[in-house]
Amino acid sequence: MNRIDFSPYRRTMVGFDRLFDMIENQGRANAGDKYPPFNIERRGQDDYRITLAIAGFKPADIDITAQANLLVVKGNKPEETSDGEFLHVGIAQRGFERRFELADYVRVDSADLADGLLVIDLVREVPEAMKPKKIAIGGNTLTVVDNGSAEDSAAA
Known part of the structure; x- marks a missing residue:
């Protein structure tokens, strides 16, 4: 069985333990039954x-x-149940x-x-709150810009 060593990645990537564990366990779990x-x-x-x-x-x-x-x-x-005998x-x-x-x-x-x-x-x-948003910088305030449309909320 091919085994991948994730230890170099585990040292530098924080919060990916679940992903590495899934990859390692998936190889073991599905190795036999097809x-x-x-x-x-x-x-x-x-x-x-x-x-x-x-x-x-x-x-x-x-x-x-x-x-x-x-x-x-x-x-x-x-x-x-079958009436006959399987050969x-x-x-x-x-x-x-x-x-x-x-x-x-x-x-x-x-x-x-x-x-x-x-x-x-x-x-x-993906929930709206998790989707990427562009942040426009204008004057003293930051405006969240969704779908690329800019809004100017700076005080005049």
Whole structure:
């Protein structure tokens, strides 16, 4: 297993411990199980999509939980009885749990199950207070300028 040493960065970057821990733990957690396969795609500046291949699961068999910075997708398939005897079982019938670490301000927008694919759309919504703003300097006061429009609030 390839291991990245983050100690030089930990010495000079303050407040990034959570990020380094996530990267190190993610490599260990997802090293073994590759089921179900999934794609993660960026569809726009602040839009993302996770697609999981979960053929044979019904919407009632899937549990999607979003909490702070974590998306958990679980699938539990009930035991099915068959009249015949299986000579080969190649279609996975087991349950699964997939965890996705989410960045700050990323929320689940929608989830859909069609044609054996679970599609989860995510949106990043940064609060107005956290968005960058330009500060105009004019006279004795500072004016916060949003979207590049300048306002003059200096006393005449």
